[in-house]
Every structure is written in C-alpha cells, then in structure tokens.
Amino acid sequence: MKEVTEIKQYHRISETIINIARRLHQKNMLAAADGNISCRVNENEILITPSGISKAFMTPEEMALISLDNQTIQGEPSSEKIMHLTVYRQNPLAKAVVHAHPPTAIAWSVARPDLKYLPSHAVSETILACGDIPFVPYARPGTQAMGDNLKQFLPHCRALILSRRGALSWGETLEEAWMGMERIEHSSEILWKAHALGGLTFLPDEEIAELRALRQRIGNRLL
Amino acid sequence: MKEVTEIKQYHRISETIINIARRLHQKNMLAAADGNISCRVNENEILITPSGISKAFMTPEEMALISLDNQTIQGEPSSEKIMHLTVYRQNPLAKAVVHAHPPTAIAWSVARPDLKYLPSHAVSETILACGDIPFVPYARPGTQAMGDNLKQFLPHCRALILSRRGALSWGETLEEAWMGMERIEHSSEILWKAHALGGLTFLPDEEIAELRALRQRIGNRLL
Amino acid sequence: MKEVTEIKQYHRISETIINIARRLHQKNMLAAADGNISCRVNENEILITPSGISKAFMTPEEMALISLDNQTIQGEPSSEKIMHLTVYRQNPLAKAVVHAHPPTAIAWSVARPDLKYLPSHAVSETILACGDIPFVPYARPGTQAMGDNLKQFLPHCRALILSRRGALSWGETLEEAWMGMERIEHSSEILWKAHALGGLTFLPDEEIAELRALRQRIGNRLL
Amino acid sequence: MKEVTEIKQYHRISETIINIARRLHQKNMLAAADGNISCRVNENEILITPSGISKAFMTPEEMALISLDNQTIQGEPSSEKIMHLTVYRQNPLAKAVVHAHPPTAIAWSVARPDLKYLPSHAVSETILACGDIPFVPYARPGTQAMGDNLKQFLPHCRALILSRRGALSWGETLEEAWMGMERIEHSSEILWKAHALGGLTFLPDEEIAELRALRQRIGNRLL
Numbered sequence: 014m015k016e017v018t019e020i021k022q023y024h025r026i027s028e029t030i031i032n033i034a035r036r037l038h039q040k041n042m043l044a045a046a047d048g049n050i051s052c053r054v055n056e057n058e059i060l061i062t063p064s065g066i067s068k069a070f071m072t073p074e075e076m077a078l079i080s081l082d083n084q085t086i087q088g089e090p091s092s093e094k095i096m097h098l099t100v101y102r103q104n105p106l107a108k109a110v111v112h113a114h115p116p117t118a119i120a121w122s123v124a125r126p127d128l129k130y131l132p133s134h135a136v137s138e139t140i141l142a143c144g145d146i147p148f149v150p151y152a153r154p155g156t157q158a159m160g161d162n163l164k165q166f167l168p169h170c171r172a173l174i175l176s177r178r179g180a181l182s183w184g185e186t187l188e189e190a191w192m193g194m195e196r197i198e199h200s201s202e203i204l205w206k207a208h209a210l211g212g213l214t215f216l217p218d219e220e221i222a223e224l225r226a227l228r229q230r231i232g233n234r235l236l
Numbered sequence: 237m238k239e240v241t242e243i244k245q246y247h248r249i250s251e252t253i254i255n256i257a258r259r260l261h262q263k264n265m266l267a268a269a270d271g272n273i274s275c276r277v278n279e280n281e282i283l284i285t286p287s288g289i290s291k292a293f294m295t296p297e298e299m300a301l302i303s304l305d306n307q308t309i310q311g312e313p314s315s316e317k318i319m320h321l322t323v324y325r326q327n328p329l330a331k332a333v334v335h336a337h338p339p340t341a342i343a344w345s346v347a348r349p350d351l352k353y354l355p356s357h358a359v360s361e362t363i364l365a366c367g368d369i370p371f372v373p374y375a376r377p378g379t380q381a382m383g384d385n386l387k388q389f390l391p392h393c394r395a396l397i398l399s400r401r402g403a404l405s406w407g408e409t410l411e412e413a414w415m416g417m418e419r420i421e422h423s424s425e426i427l428w429k430a431h432a433l434g435g436l437t438f439l440p441d442e443e444i445a446e447l448r449a450l451r452q453r454i455g456n457r458l459l
Numbered sequence: 460m461k462e463v464t465e466i467k468q469y470h471r472i473s474e475t476i477i478n479i480a481r482r483l484h485q486k487n488m489l490a491a492a493d494g495n496i497s498c499r500v501n502e503n504e505i506l507i508t509p510s511g512i513s514k515a516f517m518t519p520e521e522m523a524l525i526s527l528d529n530q531t532i533q534g535e536p537s538s539e540k541i542m543h544l545t546v547y548r549q550n551p552l553a554k555a556v557v558h559a560h561p562p563t564a565i566a567w568s569v570a571r572p573d574l575k576y577l578p579s580h581a582v583s584e585t586i587l588a589c590g591d592i593p594f595v596p597y598a599r600p601g602t603q604a605m606g607d608n609l610k611q612f613l614p615h616c617r618a619l620i621l622s623r624r625g626a627l628s629w630g631e632t633l634e635e636a637w638m639g640m641e642r643i644e645h646s647s648e649i650l651w652k653a654h655a656l657g658g659l660t661f662l663p664d665e666e667i668a669e670l671r672a673l674r675q676r677i678g679n680r681l682l
Numbered sequence: 683m684k685e686v687t688e689i690k691q692y693h694r695i696s697e698t699i700i701n702i703a704r705r706l707h708q709k710n711m712l713a714a715a716d717g718n719i720s721c722r723v724n725e726n727e728i729l730i731t732p733s734g735i736s737k738a739f740m741t742p743e744e745m746a747l748i749s750l751d752n753q754t755i756q757g758e759p760s761s762e763k764i765m766h767l768t769v770y771r772q773n774p775l776a777k778a779v780v781h782a783h784p785p786t787a788i789a790w791s792v793a794r795p796d797l798k799y800l801p802s803h804a805v806s807e808t809i810l811a812c813g814d815i816p817f818v819p820y821a822r823p824g825t826q827a828m829g830d831n832l833k834q835f836l837p838h839c840r841a842l843i844l845s846r847r848g849a850l851s852w853g854e855t856l857e858e859a860w861m862g863m864e865r866i867e868h869s870s871e872i873l874w875k876a877h878a879l880g881g882l883t884f885l886p887d888e889e890i891a892e893l894r895a896l897r898q899r900i901g902n903r904l905l
Contacts, residue, residue: 044422045415046459120429123358135792192714199713206789236715267645268638269682343652346581490868491861492905566875569804
C-alpha cells in the first residue's frame with residue numbers, strides 16, 4: 014500500500030521526467046532503452062527512471078524511487094543509479110540528473126581520445142552558457158568506478174561527456190539538467206560540422222579569457 | 237465475413253504496429269512505402285503490414301494476416317513476408333519482426349563490404365544492449381535466398397543489417413523489435429560520425445571481453 | 460462569388476496537400492517559402508500552392524486554382540506553375556506534382572555536375588521502388604526552359620533531381636508524388652553517408668540487370 | 683497592475699513567437715536557453731523573449747516588453763536586446779527579429795573565417811529568395827559592439843550569420859523573420875553536404891548576374 018502512495022504523490026514530476034525523455038528521444042539522444050533521468054524529491058528520496066524500457070514511451074507508474082543511501086523504495090531503478098547518487102552526494106545543489114546518449118558527443122570521445130575537453134573555444138555560446146565540457150574517462154556502466162571517475166569534475170562541471178558511453182548533466186531543476194544535455198550535443202554538432210568543413214579555428218585567447226571571466230560571474234548554472 | 241472479423245480482433249496490435257512505423261518514419265528509417273512490421277498473434281497467424289503503401293500513414297484496416305506456412309488469410313501482405321516467416325520459424329521466441337531502412341546502417345554496408353560486423357566495440361552500449369550486429373550478405377528482396385542468408389545469424393542475433401538493403405530486428409515483443417532497430421541506426425551514426433572526425437578507436441580488448449561476458453549474462457534480449 | 464465556391468469544393472484535397480507539405484517540412488525538404496505542390500482535380504483544373512508563403516503553415520483558403528492552359532482561376536499560383544503544367548501536359552497519368560528542396564539531393568547536383576543519374580545502383584531499394592533518378596540540367600526557376608529541360612525525362616521518370624535547385628516527383632495520386640520525394644532524399648542520404656565513410660561500392664552488374672528487369676515488371680509507379 | 687495589462691494585450695503575438703521558437707527548436711536551431719525573438723508591437727514598444735529559459739517551452743506570461751530606447755517596461759528581457767534594438771532603429775521596416783543558433787551556419791563561420799559571405803552562388807534558391815548572406819564579424823554577445831558590427835549590413839541584408847555565435851534574421855512580419863532563419867540553415871546545409879561530397883561548384887557568372895537582377899526586382903523581402 015505504502016509503495017503505491019509513494020510514487021503517486023510524485024505523479025507530476027514523473028510526467029515532467031517523461032516529457033524530457035521524449036524531447037531527448039526526438040533529438041536522437043535516447044535510443045531504445047538508453048539513458049536515465051532522476052530528480053531528488055526530498056532530503057532522502059530520488060525519483061528515477063526504471064531499467065530496460067524506453068523512457069520516452071513509459072508511464073508515470075513505471076517510475077522507481079530510491080533513497081540517497083541506495084535502497085530501492087519502489088520499482089526497478091536504473092542500473093546506472095550509482096552514477097546518479099554520486100552526483101547528489103557530491104553536490105547538495107543537485108536536484109536533477111540526466112544521462113543520455115548524444116551521438117555526436119560520443120563520436121568526439123571515440124575519435125579523439127586524446128582530448129580532455131570538448132574543443133568548444135571556437136564559439137562563444139558554449140563558454141558563456143556552460144563552461145568547459147570535460148571528457149570523463151571511460152569506466153564500465155553501472156559500476157562504482159564510473160561514479161569515482163565523475164567525482165573529480167564535480168561540483169564545478171554540470172555538463173560532462175562520458176567517454177565511449179554518453180553524457181551526463183545535472184542542475185538545480187530538471188529543466189536545467191535537460192538544457193545541459195541539449196548544450197552538449199548542440200556544441201558537439203557545431204564543432205563536428207566545422208571539422209568536416211575543413212577544420213576548427215578558435216576565438217582569440219584574450220576573448221576566450223574575457224568570456225570565461227563572464228562565465229565565472231554567471232556561476233555554474235547551465236543556460 | 238470471417239475475414240473482416242479476423243483483422244478487427246487485432247485492432248489494438250495493428251495500432252501499435254502503425255505507431256512504431258510512425259516513430260521509425262520520424263527517425264528517417266522508413267521512406268515512402270519502405271519497410272514492414274509483423275507480429276505473431278497466435279501459434280499459426282502473423283499480422284503483417286501490406287505492400288506498396290506508407291506504413292506510417294496507413295490505417296489498421298489495411299493490415300494483412302498470413303499463416304506460418306505462408307498462406308494469405310486476409311489483405312495484401314508485404315512482399316518481404318518470406319523473410320519474416322523465416323524468423324518466426326527459426327525462433328520460437330520471436331513474436332515481432334521489424335524491417336526498416338536505417339540510412340547510416342545501409343551506408344556502412346555500401347562503403348565497407350569487407351566488414352562482417354558493425355565495428356561497435358568502440359562504445360560500451362552497443363555491446364551491452366545488443367551484442368554484435370552482423371552484416372547479412374546481400375540477397376534480392378522478397379526471395380527465399382534472403383531468408384536463407386538470414387538463417388546462419390539466427391537465433392543468437394536479434395538485430396542485423398541487411399547489406400545494401402536495410403536492417404532487420406526481432407524480439408519477444410513489438411517494443412523489443414523496435415528498440416533493436418533504434419539501436420542499429422543509433423550505433424551506426426555514432427560510429428559514422430567518429431569516422432568522419434578522424435577515425436574509430438576501440439575499447440581495450442579486456443574491457444570488450446568483460447562487456448561481452450556481461451552481455452551473455454543478460455541474454456539475447458535487445459535493450 | 461464563383462471563385463470562393465471553386466476553392467471550397469476542394470477543401471479536403473487542399474488539406475491533404477498541406478499535410479504533405481508539413482511532412483516535407485519536418486523532413487527538412489521545404490525551407491521558408493520553398494517548394495510547391497499541385498493536384499489535378501479534373502480534366503482542366505489544377506489546384507496549386509500559392510507563392511511567397513510557407514506551404515507547411517498555410518490554410519486551405521490560400522490555395523490557388525489554375526487551368527491546364529495556364530489561366531489563373533483563383534488565388535496567387537506558384538511562380539513554378541509552368542513546370543507543373545509541363546508534367547500534366549506530357550503525362551495524362553499525372554494527377555499530382557511535388558516540387559521540394561531536399562538538401563542532400565541538391566548537394567549531389569552541386570558537388571557532382573558530371574553525373575547524369577544519382578549513383579543509386581549501390582542499393583536495391585532505389586532501383587526497385589523508383590528506377591533511375593536523373594539530374595535534370597539546370598534552368599532558371601519559373602522559366603519555360605525549365606519545363607523544356609524536364610520533357611526528355613518524362614514520362615518514364617517520376618522522380619527527378621533539378622540540378623542546383625531541388626527535386627520534382629509526380630504520381631497518379633498525391634501520396635505517390637510524396638513518396639517519390641521521400642525516395643529521392645532518402646537514397647541521396649544513404650549514398651552521401653557511404654561516400655563520407657570511404658566511398659561507394661556497387662551491386663554486381665548481373666544483379667543490377669535483374670533488379671531493373673523486376674522494376675520494369677512493376678512499371679513506372681513510385682513505391 | 684499596468685504591467686500585467688501590457689503583456690496580456692499581446693497574448694496572441696506572444697503565442698506566435700513561442701510557436702516560432704518551437705519550430706526553430708525542432709529544427710535544431712535553438713538549444714537550451716539559446717536565441718531570442720522580438721516583435722515591434724507599436725511605434726515605441728518591443729515584445730521580446732526573456733533571458734535564461736527555453737524559448738520553445740516558455741509561456742506567454744513570461745514574455746518581456748521593452749521600449750525602443752532600451753527601457754524595460756515589463757519582465758526580464760533577453761541580454762541580447764541591444765542587437766534587436768539596433769535592427770529596429772536602423773530599419774523602420776523591421777517589425778520582427780529572430781536570433782537563433784543554426785549549427786551548420788555557425789560551423790561555416792568557424793571553419794572558414796576567411797569568407798565574407800556564405801558561398802551560396804552554387805544554388806539558385808538562396809540568391810532568389812534571400813540574396814547574399816554575410817558573415818558578420820564576431821563581437822561579444824550582449825555588447826554594443828555586436829550592434830555596431832551589424833549596422834554596415836543593414837538595411838539591405840535581412841538574413842545574416844553572426845560569426846562563431848549564431849544567426850540573425852529580420853522582416854516586416856514574424857513569419858518573414860522566421861523564414862530567413864530557415865533559409866540560412868537550409869542553404870548552409872546544402873553547401874556543407876556538397877563540400878563533404880567532394881567540393882562546391884558554382885553557377886555560371888552570367889546566370890548568377892541574372893538571378894541577382896531578378897532578386898533586385900523582388901526587393902529585400904525574405905521568401
């Protein structure tokens with residue numbers, strides 16, 4: 014009885030999560046049963062998408078609920094829950110986490126394993142609205158190692174590419190986390206298309222420094 | 237009279253099939269009258285999309301019904317029905333088959349006829365959620381030879397690229413078969429984009445072995 | 460008074476035309492006020508989209524009506540009406556014409572002005588469902604020359620790329636003409652992606668001959 | 683009290699603006715909180731999208747209102763308002779401005795900083811429907827310098843690429859401004875794809891001259 018009540022009270026948040034999954038699916042960032050989205054609904058509880066089904070076409074009743082110390086309260090939580098919990102534990106500000114599979118961002122990590130960051134200093138928007146987007150070193154999906162690799166980039170980075178796997182973004186709202194994922198793929202696409210057109214050129218160093226200073230005044234929030 | 241009754245009782249399954257056709261069309265995997273989707277509705281009967289019309293914009297009444305021994309019960313079944321029947325006959329578990337034309341997957345088969353499998357060991361998700369995606373040697377659409385070429389890859393492969401033609405995926409549900417088609421094109425796109433960025437690099441052999449072992453524990457189900 | 464009556468009686472056909480324009484817009488084949496769609500509603504009258512506005516977001520009331528001898532009966536017909544009329548005059552079977560701007564098909568005509576046909580003998584579907592797709596030599600939009608250049612490819616070709624401009628498809632129904640446009644861009648994309656992956660390879664000559672023979676038995680209808 | 687009244691009376695225009703934002707988002711030209719759209723509602727007042735939120739998923743109530751001399755009447759206007767005001771001040775005809783981030787247009791500005799204009803004389807449509815699309819030299823977003831850089835291209839250009847940042851289009855209606863943005867990205871894509879296929883080739887000089895003469899007769903309006 015209690016379980017049903019738990020999920021039902023978060024019905025509207027569940028609908029927002031599914032809505033965001035649908036947007037990500039339409040933009041080709043979620044294939045098949047890929048990806049997972051979570052939202053911290055109170056001090057101790059996290060609403061998270063289930064494993065094994067399409068997040069764009071699921072129902073609110075299929076959502077799962079876990080605690081911050083990794084106990085399943087209801088449903089079948091995503092196998093990537095450790096990664097989500099790592100974000101919430103490391104960042105008291107984090108209220109939402111999106112993990113998706115943006116194809117161009119992943120392609121960058123496959124083709125250029127030498128890079129530490131997406132080479133986004135070619136365009137002003139990525140610097141201003143997001144800051145550096147790191148390539149988090151690969152670790153096997155669902156493992157503690159994946160969470161550990163993430164830690165060094167938290168809390169200053171809210172939009173990260175998970176090498177050979179996907180991307181992760183988090184925010185103080187579901188909207189912010191979603192916007193981070195859009196930024197990652199949109200920036201990756203601009204740079205990918207520029208590469209195919211003959212190669213990247215970059216903003217002057219002084220301008221990059223000015224934009225970074227502006228970003229610092231904006232703070233870590235994703236726009 | 238009987239005929240009308242036959243199809244009418246499968247109205248909801250027909251709607252699901254058309255819904256999936258619409259998703260595939262939106263993702264550019266079904267052009268014009270391309271592709272066909274079927275679902276085994278009982279021991280002996282298979283609901284299958286008709287030939288010559290757009291599957292994304294058809295109505296449930298236009299669906300066809302055939303028997304496992306290739307008799308037309310109602311409607312005008314797809315000219316690719318032999319390929320569908322081959323899957324159902326070889327795999328008692330098969331309840332749904334999707335054949336579509338994912339452009340990037342086809343492009344791989346056109347540009348790299350030397351490959352036996354999509355080079356997906358560059359990313360973890362394809363290995364874990366799908367396993368190896370083979371290139372089935374070309375045979376003329378609608379022929380028995382096409383069915384025969386498929387056989388060697390069944391039953392362990394549920395997601396296959398049909399060289400120079402399209403792709404085929406099957407599952408224990410329509411949802412699973414659909415997810416397989418999404419996986420094929422999404423994986424093909426990541427790898428295609430990485431190629432254009434300078435070339436593919438791969439996961440370490442030990443990691444590939446570990447992921448394959450994980451996949452074996454998951455089984456053949458498409459995720 | 461009469462004029463209003465004319466267009467009103469074709470309200471449903473107008474809605475189908477706009478619906479098709481919306482599909483083409485979603486697939487990136489109609490930008491801004493690009494493209495035009497027409498349908499022969501009787502022996503002498505042709506319903507055609509107007510000039511200067513977006514066809515995906517227009518209303519049925521904005522449709523125009525012209526006669527086969529190029530008289531405007533109602534509305535502001537597309538400036539490309541001569542091209543449409545050429546198709547109807549040359550092909551008694553033609554009941555619908557779609558002119559759109561599929562970007563990949565146009566790109567082929569810009570990059571490879573040496574080609575007479577899209578090199579589609581790399582995949583079976585294009586041969587079977589459409590036959591050869593010619594590059595019609597460039598002529599200025601809206602001119603009689605454009606109509607004249609088309610003539611040599613009519614009536615056997617129903618799907619044609621208009622070099623440096625767009626593409627044209629026609630059929631015995633609006634659905635068929637729409638399917639031809641989808642085929643042109645989908646085939647162009649597969650071949651474009653294969654080129655970028657390392658280059659095109661083709662089906663064996665005997666197989667191409669067999670597929671062409673099959674196509675001949677199907678006839679000129681676009682699938 | 684007054685404030686609420688101000689915005690409420692422009693409810694329908696706000697809805698059109700959000701509708702256009704949604705179209706641009708679907709076409710991948712607005713990621714996250716990117717872009718801004720404005721409409722001059724009377725001699726002195728400009729309705730403009732707010733800063734920091736997604737324009738495709740906002741509500742009419744969140745719209746902002748500013749005066750031509752840059753006073754905020756209501757809401758939180760976009761940080762790019764100076765750029766919008768520059769357009770309205772320089773062009774009495776301007777009634778709507780769209781600023782978006784079309785990825786292929788931006789890629790051209792990143793890969794080819796040597797170009798003054800998009801090399802669109804490869805296709806007839808861009809010349810006829812839009813005229814030359816200049817690359818406006820980079821200036822920091824939100825600054826007066828950005829407005830100043832724009833000035834030299836106004837009033838004859840209504841569709842412009844803002845180097846390393848995005849694009850701007852303006853028109854006598856919201857529809858026209860939207861069509862300009864579609865034209866910029868669609869043209870950029872055709873040319874980008876042709877480049878990747880082996881390289882651009884161009885229309886003969888005489889034909890370009892003829893098309894430009896035709897364009898001059900059409901005027902500056904975007905089609």
